Amino acid sequence: MHSRKKTLSTLSFVALLAVSVAARQTPNPPGKLVDLGGHRLHIYCTGKGPYTAVVENGLGDFSFTWILVQQKVEKFTRICTYDRAGYAWSDPGPKPRTFAQLNLELHDALSKLGERGPLILVGHSFGGGVVRNYAATYPSQVAGMVLVDIVPEDQRIPMGPHAARIRDFARNVPIPAPRENLLPTDKPAAAHPDASLQKLEPPMDKLPPEQQRLQLWAQNLPNLEDAESSQKEWSSEYMAQMHATPQQGILGNIPLIVLTRAEGYRQGLDVPATELEAERKRTQAQLLLLSTNGKQIIVPSGHNMHLEAPDAVADAIQDVKNSCEHPK
Numbered sequence: 326m327h328s329r330k331k332t333l334s335t336l337s338f339v340a341l342l343a344v345s346v347a348a349r350q351t352p353n354p355p356g357k358l359v360d361l362g363g364h365r366l367h368i369y370c371t372g373k374g375p376y377t378a379v380v381e382n383g384l385g386d387f388s389f390t391w392i393l394v395q396q397k398v399e400k401f402t403r404i405c406t407y408d409r410a411g412y413a414w415s416d417p418g419p420k421p422r423t424f425a426q427l428n429l430e431l432h433d434a435l436s437k438l439g440e441r442g443p444l445i446l447v448g449h450s451f452g453g454g455v456v457r458n459y460a461a462t463y464p465s466q467v468a469g470m471v472l473v474d475i476v477p478e479d480q481r482i483p484m485g486p487h488a489a490r491i492r493d494f495a496r497n498v499p500i501p502a503p504r505e506n507l508l509p510t511d512k513p514a515a516a517h518p519d520a521s522l523q524k525l526e527p528p529m530d531k532l533p534p535e536q537q538r539l540q541l542w543a544q545n546l547p548n549l550e551d552a553e554s555s556q557k558e559w560s561s562e563y564m565a566q567m568h569a570t571p572q573q574g575i576l577g578n579i580p581l582i583v584l585t586r587a588e589g590y591r592q593g594l595d596v597p598a599t600e601l602e603a604e605r606k607r608t609q610a611q612l613l614l615l616s617t618n619g620k621q622i623i624v625p626s627g628h629n630m631h632l633e634a635p636d637a638v639a640d641a642i643q644d645v646k647n648s649c650e651h652p653k
Contacts, residue, residue: 352539354414356388356407359434363507366434367414368407372399376468376646377442379435380406381427381459383450383629384553387413387543389536390529394631397639402646405440407431411513411552413543419504420511422555424458424563429503432463443468445645447638448475449631451556454563457615460576469580469645472612473638474628478564480608481601488596495565514554516547528632573614580648581616582641585609587625618648 356369369388370377378398380391388406398404409427410418418430435441444466448456453475460467481488529540543549590601613619622641626634 351414352542356414357438358414359437361418361430361433361437362505364410364416364418364505365414366407366410366416366418366430368405368434368438368440369395370403370405370438370440371395372401372403374402374646375443376402376445376649377440378402378404378445378447378471378642378646379431379440380404381431381446381448381452381455382406382409382412383452384556385544386449386631387540389413389539389543390532391631392533392536393531393635394638394642397635398642401643402445403440404642405435407434409552409556411548413539413546417511417513417548417552419507420555421501421559422552423500423503423559424455425462425500426503427455427556428459428462429505431459432466433505442466443649445469445471445642445649447471447473447642449473450475450628451560454478454560454567457567457575458563460579464577467576467579468649470576470616471582471584471638471641471645473584473630473641474586474624475612477608477612478567479611480605481596483594486594488594488601490564491561492564492568494561496562497565498562500559500562513548513551516550528627528629531632574617576616578617580645580652581613581619582645583609583612583619583621584624584630584637584641585621586628586630587623588627618653620644 354367356367358365358367367388382390388408391406395404395406408415410416410430419426446456446459446467453472456470460470476482476491478492479490481490525537525540529537532540589605590598592598593601610621613621624630624634624637626637630638
């Protein structure tokens, strides 16, 4: 009898272990894994149309966090969301994770998939600087742009208890050339688990249940922290360069829509909230000058418009597409 109980207990343990292992298994990717020569990038493209909207996420976002926008945009044109190297299904990529490196990987992956555009670049938050650099690197591919509450080079944002500009942390060092080949030094650093990431934070709870489960999985992957640390480190160099180089008209006359959140700073840090808010509004308006064909829309939303106001983001993409099809 004792032996039978022990056997049942062992079987129960094995069963629980199997369930635990299964829960940690990688979900099937909705898109395609594109081999870039030693590392793979996950891209999910849906819809049809003469223009392809390509989304560059903010920090901590993944391809599937744009599902609410993608499901709307795919009804009127093609749209591709993707996971940067080290995010979700994408393998860790070459380092450092400069804008140029991110641009090269996205460009090569789109090319291998036959997604040649013309492209409507959609950049959210951190992704705004990335798409601006993409347009400067591959201008002939870019037909239009939507900037979704991005952080301009001259805007101060909360960094801990202080307000600072990203460019303030630039070391003014040369930016390395991008590459696809992996080196031994590209291996991700050891991860440090963050207990606070075991639950969803608003507005991620606006995602459908399936995408909420994916978010819980992806935000705890061991390679994410390493990729984001390198991205943040090098973004300051680009912000400093953008500040030092005239940006007016740099996009030519391509259709540009700047989406700016209505909900601003209500609490000051070492700078009064009123001062931060005035600066935010001024620098957002200045983004219109990137193109001679720019328009700003104030959206009744917080920073994560793709979750809080997906209709407004989808409408902006459609507006840019229509402007590309019927230029003035």
